[in-house]
Amino acid sequence: MAGPMKMRASVAGGFTEVRVLMTHPMTTAQSGQALHFIQNITVKQNGKAVVEAEISQAVSRNPVFSFRLKGGAKGDKIEVSWLDNKGETNKIETAVA
């Protein structure tokens, strides 16, 4: 089972700042273990995908991401989900503060 995620989202100066922490080993090929890394990250704002990201093994273990979305308002629902190369997935949702 995927470990916890943690997210904060706030709106200021016409932008929504999203910061999200993910638990993931992000194992690279160099480690001698089976490759295991997040491949896709999706950010949704009120159910609509606003960021579709593809990332690689070059990202650190337990990564933190922050996104700056144009516009937005207090109470908006932000959802961030990830999908890794083994098909494991996790997501977190929060209301913009």
Place this chain on the structure above:
Amino acid sequence: MNRFFATLLVLGLVASPVLAQDTKKEIQKYQQMIADGSPVELFELEGEALWKKPQGPQNVSLEKCDLGQGAGVVKGAYARLPRYFKDADRVMDLETRLLHCMTTLQGRSREEATKRVFGNENQPSEMEYLSAYVASQSRGVKLAAGNSHPKEKEAYELGKALFFHRAGGWDMSCASCHGEENKRIRMQELPVLSKREFARPIMATWPAYRVSNSQFKTMQWRINDCFRQMRYPEPKFASDATIALSTFLTVTAAGEPYRGPGTKR
């Protein structure tokens, strides 16, 4: 690249006192950057789940564990450790007390509960997760380790003596590295831990997450590893010597608001 830059900074330090100030500022900037978005919060969350998870032959959680503020009170408990516990008739630090609860409440054997006290990056230990959670519940609370019971005073004195006691293959004491101001190893400052002003910020940020190896480290580990670096015999987990050192350091840092678990290089 970072190492190259750090080397330049170190060379600069030797050359000029003005640069030394810049170096300190740069190190502070670096520390702020790594603290921003630290995975330490993920360890706190995992620790909370473990705290509430029924385990052991009794199949109970640790939620009734008395960390010194009453059964099940986690808020502010870490800031008041180490302290004397009447039920065990000994001074205990956080990990020792957790171990006590695992054996008494959950009915686990000491052997099983201490099988893997220090984890690694692939698999952190139960102690590490739990320490992160319990310590996080003391943020903002002033450090106030026990210093009134005769056994607490004894632990403080023993810790102080150990801090300055030179031994081992290299004839070192804790004070060999932590006894002089303005010393550091590479990027790491060496605080004079026997002095209040240096002990305070350090004790207020341990336990801590290490970005360089992606691991969460407890105070028991910190002391264990200092012993290794000094080429001492390995101290036993939750032994009187380790608790005494923690007591000495935390009492020295008394009054500092806790703001950990920290993030270290």
